[in-house]
Amino acid sequence: MSVQSDIAAAATDQRFGLRRTVRLPGPLKLDGGGALAPVDIAYETYGSLNADGSNAILICHALTGDQFVASSHPVTGKPGWWTRAVGPDKPIDPDRHFIICANVLGSCLGSSGPASVDPVIGVPYAMRFPVITIADMVRAQAMLLDHLGVAKLEAVIGGSMGGMQALAWPTIFPDRVRGAIVIASTARHSAQNIAFHEVGRQAIMADPRWRGGNYYADGDAPAAGLAVARMAAHITYLSEAGLTEKFGRRLQGRDSKTFGFDADFQVESYLRHQGISFVERFDANSYLYITRATDYFDLAEDHDGSLALAFGRTRARFCLISFDTDWLYPTRESRNIVHALHAAGREASFVELASPFGHDAFLLEAPEMNRVIDGFLRAGE
Amino acid sequence: MSVQSDIAAAATDQRFGLRRTVRLPGPLKLDGGGALAPVDIAYETYGSLNADGSNAILICHALTGDQFVASSHPVTGKPGWWTRAVGPDKPIDPDRHFIICANVLGSCLGSSGPASVDPVIGVPYAMRFPVITIADMVRAQAMLLDHLGVAKLEAVIGGSMGGMQALAWPTIFPDRVRGAIVIASTARHSAQNIAFHEVGRQAIMADPRWRGGNYYADGDAPAAGLAVARMAAHITYLSEAGLTEKFGRRLQGRDSKTFGFDADFQVESYLRHQGISFVERFDANSYLYITRATDYFDLAEDHDGSLALAFGRTRARFCLISFDTDWLYPTRESRNIVHALHAAGREASFVELASPFGHDAFLLEAPEMNRVIDGFLRAGE
Incomplete structure (x- = not known):
């Protein structure tokens, strides 16, 4: 396998439009001590x-x-996941902005991850892929920006784990980013956050099809374990009130309980569907690696536990957005970040938005969020 | 197999003290339409x-x-689970009270459940055991009281699912109970409650060792699936703040992260232990049946959705206790019950207690809870 440097391989898929992947020579030095080369970024x-x-x-x-x-997904065919915020006349507008979105390191949509072929031995890395961190993801993104000739970002924007990256960006590359918008996120994973992810990882590893991660050869992946992992995680993305509003105790397509173990309740049917559809688009080993990266995330850790110190070198303006019913990364996490930014003398605005939809609110229709993003970006332009 | 009526079989286990099981002839008519006979109650x-x-x-x-x-567990050897509230000089005191605690129908500690032998075919019921409800559990308890010669209860007391039974008791047997103490509980399972239980059930059923529930013959039980189910459920028993206080992001027996998938964090190690130790004492099929019973619980359902109507026939005094950090059955659930009781003209006292420990608080040292229970009982004596 030849490692081609600095060449963007453009492949046109007639159904789904342009898909781009670049193979960068690396090496990308990793927080865990090793290095990755080459580095594919989709x-x-x-x-x-x-x-x-x-x-x-x-x-x-x-x-x-x-x-x-803002492009349709090659597997599911669904429209882009953030067309509500990205597109013509949206706050992030291709007519005004050069918009970049890369599959994170460790994932399975084209960027290097456990399903990628290890060039040394010619088979997928599987669990030989190095454990990566949020900072490693950020450094890989910076390599992509170099490749694209982008010296400096007007802004880095992300929700949830994307918010962790947006938060880490100015701490790692203080001169390369002017603004950071951090939505429904946190500066460190809590014990409860880690606990939920650990349940998911154990569900995958308990599936006999996982086989220590070596399931790529025959393609018989640990789908059942991954589906259970997704189901557990999915509950944390929704609010209790949102679930009650959406499903309550309504039964699934029948008038009375079956007194059996089928999906009697709509919420059961919905959750099962979430689990089953997830395994069609995601790799179980990638799920292990990416949940690990978020569990390892603690921005204050390398600064004697002080978040304010972590922001000491940053120069960006920050914008924090939280949602009142988000119990995965509650508002207090955003507030902690804002306090630390202010303690560090940084410019930071913060708004908590009302939504019944819990953590997932940032992915849904949120006109207020759009207004906040638009205002923050225009103020910096 | 002969069905012996009304005979209490007393077996002495030298290590663990007296264990009592009674085989009642039944039949016990079930909400699901069938009937169970005989009915074993431990x-x-x-x-x-x-x-x-x-x-x-x-x-x-x-x-x-x-x-x-208040007796040591025959499998784990641990002391009784509520010795903090039950015992000499405790609010529930064997010197003053005749205290009865029965393994619920569907469970696996001696009462009839899926692991019990179906007398018709001579092998364990497994998933042929009928799906049961909280009301079925209560009716089985009433059969035990008949057997013990107890016509009327001074009080029925329970936390969590035990609270559902305590709440249902006066609605099913209004003349047989003078007081009901309902702790950290709810009058109906919410969509979120059902969702978490469904994750657990799917984890068990996804385990290839489950085999449709037919694992008793070779004893190779779906331990991995059951452990994952327990891990997911266990998170809901603890508060986010409690987990942070107990574990935070502290590492397990080492100074730095391993950049691997071992239990790096203490909370991971703790959760894994909870899962592993649970499978030694609990039957996976029982877990399916009992979670189903709680999901089916909705006291208002048979009364046009009106909880006040559900309490219409009750004569008992009620005492509701909730804990401020319980997010499984939050205080608002207890408050709803109290409002309904008051609307029905019933006597009901209510207190929300402060605790950092979430839902599990009722099982831990709670002097305030003991005072409330003691006061309620003495006022009725």
Whole structure:
């Protein structure tokens, strides 16, 4: 296998439009001590870089998200996951911005991850892929920006795990980012956050089909374990009130209880569907690696536990957005970040938005969020 | 197999003290339409019934609890699960009360459940065991009281699923109970409650060792699936703040992260232990049946959705206790019950107690809870 440097391989898929992957030579030094080479990064861009290179916006996706922020997904055929915020006349607008969204390191939509072929031995890495961190993801994104000729970002924007990246960006590359918008996120994973992820990992590893991660050869993946992992995680993305509003105790397509173990309740049927449809689009080993990366995330850790110190070198303006019913990364996490930013003398705005939809609110129709993003970006342009 | 009527089989286990099981002829008519016969009930009693039969207290255990409320557990050897509230000089005192605690129908500590032998075919019921409800559990308890010669209860007391039974008791047997103490419980399972249980059930059923429930012959039980189910459920028993206080992001027996998938964090190690130790004492099929019973619980359902109507026939005094950090059955659920009781013209007292420990607080040291229970009982004696 030849490692080609700095070449963007453009492949056109007639059904789904342009898919872009670049193989960068690396090596990418990793927090865990090792290095990765080559580094594949799959990404989408929208709009074009202006003459003074001042209009680039990097969008960072969430845990199981992808680069198809405003393009249809090649597997599911669904529209981009954030077309509510990205597109013509939206706050992040290809007519005004050069928009970049890359599949994170460790994922399975084209960027290097456990399903990628280890060039040394010619078979997929599986669990030989190095454990990566949020900072490693950020450094890989910076390599992509170098490749694209983007010296500096107007803004980095992300929700959930994407927000962790947006938060980490100015701490790692203080001179390369002017603004950071951090939505429904946190500066460190709590014990409860880790606990939920550990349930998911154990569900995958308990599936006999996982086989220590070596399931790529025959393609018989640990689908059942991954589906259970997704179901557990999915509950944390929704609010209790939202679930009650959406499903309550309504029965699934029948008038009375079956006194059996079929999906009697709509919420059971919905959750099962979430689990089953997830395994069609996501790799179980990638789920292990990316949940691990978020569990390891603690921005204050390398600064004697002080978040304010972590922001000491940053120069970006920050915008924090939380949702009142988000119990995965509650408002207090955003507030802690804002306090630390202010303690560090940084410019930071913060708004808590009302929504019945819990953590997932940032992915749904949220006109207020759009107004906040638009206002923050225009103020910096 | 002969069905012996009304005979209490007493077996002495030298290590663990007296274990009592009674085989009642039944049939026990079930909400699901069928009937169960015979009905085995394993139970413990403490103290003795007084001359006028006015001092009987029935304690109802939680989901995976047992009859060993103040006796050591035969499998784990651990002391009774509620010795903080039950015992000499405790609010529920064998010197004053005749205390009864029975393993619920569907469980696996001696009462009839899926692991019991179906007398018709001579092998364990497994998934042929009928799906049961909280009301079925209560009716089985009433059959035990008949057997023990207890006409009327001074009080029925329970936390969590035990609280559902305590709440249902006066609605099913209005003349047989004078007081009901309902702790950290709810009058109906919410969509979120059902969702978490469904994750657990799917984890068990996804385990290839489950085999449609037919694992008793070779004893190769779906331990991995059951452990994952327990891990997911266990998170809901603890508060986010409690987990942070107990574990935070502290690492397990090492100074730095391993950049691997071992239990790096203490909370991971703790959760894994909870899962592994649970499978030693609990049957996976029982877990399916009992979670189903709680999901089916909705006291208002048979009364046009009106909880006040559900309490219309009750004569008992009620005492509701909730804990401020319980997010499984939050305080608002108890408050709803109290409002309905008051709307029905019933006597009901209510207190929300402060605790950092979430739902599990009722099982831990809670002097305030003890004072409330003691005061309520003495006021009715």
